[in-house]
Amino acid sequence: MSRRVFITGTAGFIGFHLARVLLDEGFTVHGYDGMTDYYDVRLKHARHEMLKKYTGFTAIEAMLEDQAALDAAIDACDPQEIVHLAAQAGVRYSLENPRAYIDANIVGTFNVMEAARRHEVAHLLMASTSSVYGANVEMPFTETEKADTQLTIYAATKKANESMAHSYAHLWNLPTTMFRFFTVYGPWGRPDLALFKFTDAILDGRPIDIYNHGDMYRDFTYVDDLVRGIRLLLDAVPERPKDRASVPIGDSLSPVAPWRVVNIGNSDKVRLLDFIDAIEAELGIPAQRNYMPIQKGDVPATWADANLLRDLTGYRPQTDFRDGIAHFVTWFRDYYGK
Secondary structure, rough: OOOOOEEOOOOOHHHHHHHHHHHHHHEEEEEOOOOOOOOOOOHHHHHHHHOOOOOOEEEEEOOOHHHHHHHHHHHHOOOOEEEEOOOOOOOOOOHHHHHHHHHHHHHHHHHHHHHHHHHHHEEEEEEEEEEHHHHOOOOOOOOOOOOOOOOOOOOHHHHHHHHHHHHHHHHHOOOOOOOHHHHHHHHOOOOOOOOHHHHHHHHHHHEEEEHHHHHOOOEEEEEEHHHHHHHHHHHOOOOOOOOOOOOOOOOOOOOOOOOEEEEEEEOOOHHHHHHHHHHHHOOOOOEEEEEOOOOOOOOEOOOOOOOOHHHHHHOOOOHHHHHHHHHHHHHHHHOOOO
């Protein structure tokens, strides 16, 4: 009998890719997505239509905040594992509409955790973000360092999710893995992400905005690498340790709960200007560059230490950003006919 996994956010960028990986392996996947209009809903529907071609896939379209709808969907699935990826995403949008982040990321995540507790799932996995490292400057970022200086409400809600999950793992012995994503990109990506925006603008002959005058560094992580990490972590179920001394050095495993946080990143700090150069080279078109000051709440650099992911799974992301950009551009041109 196939493993039953419930995934929130299956019409989203990462949820769609993860669902395909699991379906290809023979999992039964029950999806859940609110289909919000934060970006073009047609892209979300197109992703779901691709997933519906699998006999092992079903989906419900409803909001995380709708506890009755979420409970009904999870009860119907009776999952062995839950992967919670749905969220109100976007660092910059959180400056305009912070309440959306409270509703989806705090209330919605609480509803998911309650359902996971009630069903006593074997493993709850939930998405966090590299943005929780906030004003930290010691790099590469490691999971065991303090992360208490978030710079946006988006990052703050994700750090709150980590704390909420830890309490549930401790109180109800609910095995939980949080993963912090680092600047994910690739085919079927979100239109608000840099690669999508830059490619679209360059092809249309519009200028691109480059913040902090290009003095930005990101740990760009290709989406296939990211979902491979999630898939492997699905089987790396944390166990409550006997005592503090039994937690290995470098492991973020809680000393009092079956809870762990794991970076999923490429472990490679790439200069934004080099990323843009690679997009121009792939398109064969120079960008019209509009250099801007840094945006409120933005951080100059991110860089993941992915040693814990490697230690737990034997895997670490390694797609070169130039190769990832090439895959994205091929998809973008095909999908939009440009």
